[in-house]
Amino acid sequence: MRTSIAFFACVSSVLAQAPSLTDLIASQPDLSTIGAALGSVPDLAETLAGLSNITILAPTNSAFEALLAQEDTPESVAVNSSDMQAIAAILAYHVLNGTYVSSDFSETPAFVSSLFLPSFDGSIRTNVTDGQNVGLLLDGENATILSGELKSANVIEADIQAANSVTVHKIDTVLTVPRNASTTLSKVPDVEVTAALGALTAASLVETIDSVADLTIFVPNNDAFTTAASAFANASIETLTNVLTYHAVTGAVAFSSDITNTTVKTVNGNDLTLSVGVDGTVYVDNAKVVLANIILSNGVAHIIDTVLNPEDEIENPTPAATPTPAFPGATAIGTDVPYTSALGAAPTAGTASSAPAPTPSPSEFPGAAVQVKGALGGAVIGLGLAMML
Template sequence: MRSNSWRSLVAATLGVFSVGVNAQTGTILDLGSLLAGQKNLTTFYSLIQKYPNILLQLPSYSGVTILAPNNDAFNKIPYTQLNKAFADNDADTITNVLEYHILQGTKVAAQLIPGTPVFLPTLLTSPNWSNVTGGQRVENVKQAGDVVVFVSGQGSRSTLVQADLMFTGGVVQVIDSLLIPPTALTNTTQAFNLTSFEGSLYASNQLSSFESPNVTMFAPQNDAFTALGPAISSMTSDELASVMDYHLVPNQLAFSTSLTNGSKWLTQQGENITILHSGNNVYVNSAQLLTSDILIANGVLHVIDNVLNPQGPGAQPNPAIASQAPVFASASQVNSLPFTSAIPCTVSCPVSSTSGTATSSAGAKATTSGKTSSSTMTTSSSKAIGAAIARETGFNKAAGLMVALGGAVMML
């Protein structure tokens, strides 16, 4: 049970107990007074008033940064779906989403170094939403022209539109879109069209390892799997498991800022991968890094252009050519996407079909398919994403809100 002093603090923060600051004195306001005076934050302020328990999660009354979506940010969300979540009075879901908008520590825009991303821990620590130590992260980067952006789940971007509104407990930064809490691995692979990578985890029975807390993974794009063809699709599930484990760095959150030239990272397979830089390009062994720092519920994912081979850990890139050759013997290009049939069906599934279940066992051939159902390959449907969240977490109301948030992503 929270102490009465905490409850008094919440009331004071929201302006229930007015501090009575004269605007002309320049005295820093309490949070309630500050939000009440910002006409572009009325929706956010009403949420804080409706769900004040979020403030009970603050470790102290100092040193927090609140990323406050402006009224226009809420206008980007399909109101019918959000209204249902609010009508259900799902305080737990909404509180967790609001907690993702509160950073640990006071972060002012003037401290940012242009071009250098920082990954800031938030107050989102619920295991239903986060499986990383110390609070789920938000990426913050200052771009050319002093444009400051916050990157959240599934690559959603929010732009800073009003900076450094100081209050007695920290600072408010006003953003133009809601932050999207990072989603589960399988939701993220679907959103970024990494379906062969996802299917390979099912086919090798390695998905649970990749969903462990605090992991870094390097996910080959679909073209990397089609470039190998039978060289990978004919592997046994044990052989495939070894290959996939070489793409996972356990117990490490290695964001792009940690992928320094010459650094080595021990993978779950037991061999090291080596990071190499050449000009503006970054390579993992000989595979080029295509997309970095995709936040997921249990860590961070980077997309690479080739499948890594644990039998050739010393593979080196040739920076003089645009595309690196596969590092597997007998690689043969195919048109179909390997392993996608191993992905369990979750939308519009045939009533009597069992083909979507990953049933490969040790010694069996890894699953591959030349055809994938449209429901499996759908990556832009926020409804499918919400349903998957409900299936994986058992959190149906969370899915309802995330459906709405997913809709907001599509509208950005």
């Protein structure tokens, strides 16, 4: 008992000696940009001082300098134009709701919520109810932060402790705030999904997938659409819409680590079967996830290798050694990639693009992690963060 008392007394002593966040940042020469902000914006210092059990991903001075050198990203435009609302959103994305130390990073990415909430109303927005997500990954020996557009930043100094159980990690890059689905999918490296984007355009679903809250969407790649091209050669808009909405689940943002052997209700009302192989590969009905965890402004996208068929009835959630084709007998038609001609075309009456987009209804996603904001919601809204730079 004496040993336990002595131990906890020692811990309490160490915690009591931890510097305030303002003092800690002031003591770090390579965080002087943030330090200047805290000295110039008392409301920001007061707000951060009132928070506990948070993790701050602090870009270094050189990280902000690199951002300012860019010309065409929402982050650089926001900073260079002193868009205070957008800057507030960007910085809120760098504050994690919870304490995450370096030992919490692993080879399996963990996606955690930030203080960037839908209540931020400006040019840079999110529609993830529990706070926009950030990925934590151990890449070799590097603690890595995953953000929008599959971008990443490295932790260059970890586990700097401040008072109130605040952990600071210095990072070498300003995080990329996730964009909407259509913008993000048009930039996915090494995976072509123009057929899916064209199909969504033809069915007037782009605005829906870009805006609906808490979206998990499974996006077939071009090879998947090309292989099944004959099945869509004479498909009506109603049929196409039915197929596409079978690829989407709303009501929860489910990353690969959240998925278990289960079924979920899709936007079109049918049940979708999810399963996980012994090697951790995720399967969706007969499709394999070939690229997982693309963070979107309103959720997450997973790229799959097969177009899903809502008429399929998959009863066994265990991946089959030889899966049954989703569209039996379907073949490619020449070398053309289906639906790509719809990209960039203006909607006209009587065409696929004139069909109304359905209104998705929320559905539960078994196994999805639920992250609670508690009293942190919107805590840094409206602070004069533009002065930070």
